[in-house]
Amino acid sequence: MVRRDRIAEPWGTRTPYGPGETWPVRVDSYLADGLSAEDVDRWVPSATILHSNGDGLDIAVKDGRIVGVRGRAEDRVNHGRLGPKDLYGWQANNSPDRLTRPLIRRGGELVETDWDTAMGAVAGRCRELLDEQGPSAVGFYTSGQLFLEEYYTLGLIAHGGIGTNHVDGNTRLCTATAAAALKESFGSDGQPGSYTDVDHCDVIALFGHNMAETQSVLWTRVLDRLAGPNPPQVVCVDPRETPVARAATVHLAPRPGTNVVLMNALLHEVIGNGWVDREYVDAHTVGFAELEARVRDYPPEVAEQVCDVPAAQVREAARVLGTAERLLSTVLQGFYQSHQATAAAVQVNNLNLVRGMLGKPGCGILQMNGQPTAENTREAGADGDLAGFRNWSNDQQVADLARVWNLDPFSIPHYSPPTHAMQMFRHAEEGSLRFLYVTATNPAVSLPELGRIREILAQERLFLVVQDLFLTETAQLADVVLPAATWGEKTGTFTNVDRTVHLSEKAVDPPGEARADLDILIEFAHRLGLQDQDGAPLVTWSDAEGAFEGWKECSRGRPCDYSGLSYAKLRERNGIQWPVTEEAPEGTERLYEGGRFFAAPDHCESYGRDLVTGAPLEESEYRALNPEGRAVLKAAEYVPPHELPGQEFPFQLVTGRTIYQFHTRTKTGRAPQLQAAAPEVWVEMSPSDAADRGWGEGDLLEVCTPRGRVEARLRVCGIRPGVLFLPFHYGYWDDPDARERGRAANELTPTDWDPVSKQPIFKTAAAAVTRLAASDGTPSPAPTTTASRPVAADVPPTRGGDAALAEETTGGTR
Ligand SMILES: Nc1nc2c(c(=O)[nH]1)N[C@H]1C(S)=C(S)[C@@H](COP(=O)(O)OP(=O)(O)OC[C@H]3O[C@@H](n4cnc5c(=O)[nH]c(N)nc54)[C@H](O)[C@@H]3O)O[C@H]1N2
Ligand SMILES: Nc1nc2c(c(=O)[nH]1)N[C@H]1C(S)=C(S)[C@@H](COP(=O)(O)OP(=O)(O)OC[C@H]3O[C@@H](n4cnc5c(=O)[nH]c(N)nc54)[C@H](O)[C@@H]3O)O[C@H]1N2
Ligand SMILES: [Mo]
Numbered sequence: 001m002v003r004r005d006r007i008a009e010p011w012g013t014r015t016p017y018g019p020g021e022t023w024p025v026r027v028d029s030y031l032a033d034g035l036s037a038e039d040v041d042r043w044v045p046s047a048t049i050l051h052s053n054g055d056g057l058d059i060a061v062k063d064g065r066i067v068g069v070r071g072r073a074e075d076r077v078n079h080g081r082l083g084p085k086d087l088y089g090w091q092a093n094n095s096p097d098r099l100t101r102p103l104i105r106r107g108g109e110l111v112e113t114d115w116d117t118a119m120g121a122v123a124g125r126c127r128e129l130l131d132e133q134g135p136s137a138v139g140f141y142t143s144g145q146l147f148l149e150e151y152y153t154l155g156l157i158a159h160g161g162i163g164t165n166h167v168d169g170n171t172r173l174c175t176a177t178a179a180a181a182l183k184e185s186f187g188s189d190g191q192p193g194s195y196t197d198v199d200h201c202d203v204i205a206l207f208g209h210n211m212a213e214t215q216s217v218l219w220t221r222v223l224d225r226l227a228g229p230n231p232p233q234v235v236c237v238d239p240r241e242t243p244v245a246r247a248a249t250v251h252l253a254p255r256p257g258t259n260v261v262l263m264n265a266l267l268h269e270v271i272g273n274g275w276v277d278r279e280y281v282d283a284h285t286v287g288f289a290e291l292e293a294r295v296r297d298y299p300p301e302v303a304e305q306v307c308d309v310p311a312a313q314v315r316e317a318a319r320v321l322g323t324a325e326r327l328l329s330t331v332l333q334g335f336y337q338s339h340q341a342t343a344a345a346v347q348v349n350n351l352n353l354v355r356g357m358l359g360k361p362g363c364g365i366l367q368m369n370g371q372p373t374a375e376n377t378r379e380a381g382a383d384g385d386l387a388g389f390r391n392w393s394n395d396q397q398v399a400d401l402a403r404v405w406n407l408d409p410f411s412i413p414h415y416s417p418p419t420h421a422m423q424m425f426r427h428a429e430e431g432s433l434r435f436l437y438v439t440a441t442n443p444a445v446s447l448p449e450l451g452r453i454r455e456i457l458a459q460e461r462l463f464l465v466v467q468d469l470f471l472t473e474t475a476q477l478a479d480v481v482l483p484a485a486t487w488g489e490k491t492g493t494f495t496n497v498d499r500t501v502h503l504s505e506k507a508v509d510p511p512g513e514a515r516a517d518l519d520i521l522i523e524f525a526h527r528l529g530l531q532d533q534d535g536a537p538l539v540t541w542s543d544a545e546g547a548f549e550g551w552k553e554c555s556r557g558r559p560c561d562y563s564g565l566s567y568a569k570l571r572e573r574n575g576i577q578w579p580v581t582e583e584a585p586e587g588t589e590r591l592y593e594g595g596r597f598f599a600a601p602d603h604c605e606s607y608g609r610d611l612v613t614g615a616p617l618e619e620s621e622y623r624a625l626n627p628e629g630r631a632v633l634k635a636a637e638y639v640p641p642h643e644l645p646g647q648e649f650p651f652q653l654v655t656g657r658t659i660y661q662f663h664t665r666t667k668t669g670r671a672p673q674l675q676a677a678a679p680e681v682w683v684e685m686s687p688s689d690a691a692d693r694g695w696g697e698g699d700l701l702e703v704c705t706p707r708g709r710v711e712a713r714l715r716v717c718g719i720r721p722g723v724l725f726l727p728f729h730y731g732y733w734d735d736p737d738a739r740e741r742g743r744a745a746n747e748l749t750p751t752d753w754d755p756v757s758k759q760p761i762f763k764t765a766a767a768a769v770t771r772l773a774a775s776d777g778t779p780s781p782a783p784t785t786t787a788s789r790p791v792a793a794d795v796p797p798t799r800g801g802d803a804a805l806a807e808e809t810t811g812g813t814r
Pocket of ligand 1 (some may be wrong): 050175213332334369655662663
């Protein structure tokens with residue numbers, strides 16, 4: 001056992017391994033207050049909650065409180081490892097400023113009240129509006145951070161009980177494009193790959209994905225392969241010099257917003273050089289001829305011109321991808337949060353498809369999720385899609401859902417595509433949506449163009465319910481605030497990127513009167529008197545396991561089939577990949593083995609969309625295109641970003657993350673080691689841009705777009721010239737005065753989205769920057785261990801010190 005400062009060393013000690021070998025075990029653990037394992041009363045099984053990786057861990061409980069965490073050696077995902085947010089982030093649960101009682105607005109102020117009054121007000125207003133205006137007055141905006149059971153219940157209430165089409169998650173901001181790209185290529189959502197593909201691949205390509213900082217344990221797996229014999233080659237596509245870029249064989253740093261051109265150029269080379277698996281393409285796909293014709297217009301020289309990446313580098317990357325024997329591709333926000341998000345993400349699917357690299361060890365696609373339970377939001381239908389990846393435009397599938405719910409099919413809205421979140425906020429702005437129930441998300445910091453969002457949420461005519469752990473920026477604008485229990489305080493299941501389902505058990509009681517989201521939602525349904533077509537209560541369960549049993553029936557026969565899974569099974573072996581059925585009782589490692597897809601017209605989740613306009617295809621069009629349910633190779637042409645830099649706003653603004661903070665920091669900002677490592681917003685700029693202006697490390701800058709301004713200290717680092725980066729973690733809950741000067745990146749971002757996935761564009765805006773004051777010698781508050789590593793030599797390195805010492809035990813077995 002060794003102790004490591006895991007703030008200073010986020011990925012911990014290397015345990016090298018070779019291709020096809022099993023990733024060695026390394027158990028990471030952190031206990032508060034110098035406690036040791038012997039002091040712990042109980043270890044309660046769960047998995048990590050502050051990202052999508054789904055690392056198995058046990059929660060340490062002493063005297064009824066959470067006191068630490070320990071990775072589980074036997075878990076298929078992490079083999080014992082944990083990342084910095086996992087090791088320290090749980091401390092937020094114990095924060096003294098947790099909400100412990102419901103709040104209600106009286107005379108303009110939020111005041112404490114009891115549950116009966118609060119729920120009476122919520123259900124009462126909802127019922128009033130249903131009677132007055134009907135279901136179109138009512139909307140639900142949820143999360144990727146609740147449990148499967150909660151989403152399924154919410155979807156049932158909203159779609160089945162209330163009959164509104166206005167249901168979405170913050171997954172719209174997050175992985176709507178992953179879902180859309182999988183639907184376009186494979187007819188249905190559902191992640192093809194497995195994390196064990198890292199063990200087998202000889203090339204791993206990361207497209208707009210800073211895995212080192214955002215799925216840090218998965219990156220540890222990659223680092224251990226890189227440190228072992230016959231390491232894989234790494235291709236990185238990112239305009240910043242991330243830790244991924246530093247580890248890459250080839251790093252392509254395109255102009256933001258030009259991914260489609262780059263992908264088309266890579267495909268141009270792969271197809272042009274004959275690096276195509278013709279047998280696979282002929283047997284299992286449609287659309288190759290069109291793709292081949294389209295990418296003919298995109299030789300590397302076009303990429304050089306549009307993306308500003310040297311043609312020779314594009315050719316080099318294409319050779320690595322084209323000659324790979326086992327190619328693993330991953331995609332995330334650098335592709336998803338841009339104006340041609342789905343079009344670009346689909347080209348990654350095309351790359352693996354034309355190379356025949358799918359459904360076998362080392363050959364996978366990970367259209368990544370971001371949040372711990374984003375997968376569940378999508379499969380349970382809380383993202384607006386119908387539960388069980390059912391196709392809203394297929395009447396048989398809607399009728400099948402109505403059968404499961406014992407409802408008339410006409411009571412489930414399916415007359416048009418589900419209302420996406422950006423449109424819901426537009427409806428609220430225009431006044432047709434008048435009741436908005438927000439669970440586990442903080443839109444007053446995370447949505448684009450915050451000035452506008454605050455105005456919408458603050459309207460008198462909008463009844464806003466916010467269910468959260470803390471009095472967030474959003475909760476402060478609510479009419480009723482409901483205090484929720486969170487991870488560790490309630491039981492439920494959640495599913496990670498590679499379809500691994502974990503059961504997370506209740507370890508401790510929530511503080512005060514806080515209640516599990518599931519219990520609150522069930523009470524809401526009962527108070528509204530929601531019924532099935534025989535007049536029985538619509539929601540038939542009263543606890544998480546009951547909800548899970550309900551979901552199992554709903555998922556039966558669908559791609560995300562949980563019918564062979566149970567809490568009992570997960571208590572025996574936590575971490576099982578869906579589908580789990582009678583035929584596959586131990587789960588399914590990879591989808592699409594042997595080129596079998598969920599794409600048959602009667603079975604698929606979507607008939608696809610036009611990649612440029614986003615218009616849904618008709619059933620007849622899809623039947624003509626893909627009668628046998630093969631994978632679809634969908635070509636795309638490049639369209640320039642809508643907001644291009646010009647004289648007044650000469651920079652391109654990119655926003656994103658750092659390893660130490662999670663989103664709007666409601667949890668990581670309350671964990672001392674994490675908050676200290678990245679305490680305040682900063683802005684990244686390239687050395688040449690800084691030198692041109694005579695600016696340096698730590699100078700105070702003002703970043704402006706047509707929508708707002710943000711003050712931040714300058715970090716000079718390895719970002720592309722012409723591009724600025726702002727982390728989006730910093731809102732106002734811990735510094736209300738910062739509103740005046742601007743601190744949240746989303747003051748600056750535009751109200752605009754990808755036409756297919758409707759995911760907002762957080763990664764391209766035109767911005768201006770001026771200097772307000774030179775540095776007094778204090779460096780920028782940005783971490784030094786990450787993408788924001790400074791070029792200046794004299795910036796003190798990011799350290800956690802004694803307070804961040806965590807244990808590592810290697811040499812164990814699974
Ligand atoms: N530490 C930490 N981990 C997290 C989270 C967190 O908040 N903190 N959040 C979780 C969630 S919900 C998500 S969705 C994921 C997100 O995980 P990532 O997508 O890895 O994170 P981001 O920083 O949003 O964006 C990734 C990269 O996109 C690059 N990029 C920007 N514009 C472009 C472009 O035009 N083209 C290309 N190719 N790249 C571009 C940025 O430089 C950035 O390095 O992380 C998850 N994990
Ligand atoms: N500029 C910019 N903006 C972005 C992004 C970006 O890259 N750039 N990324 C986008 C992405 S990918 C994402 S995922 C979003 C994230 O945006 P948000 O979802 O708004 O961010 P969080 O801070 O995670 O908010 C989750 C809230 O849920 C609460 N919570 C946690 N657990 C529970 C629970 O069990 N029950 C209840 N009721 N509440 C709980 C937390 O306290 C917190 O307030 O931000 C998006 N916005
Ligand atoms: Mo996300």
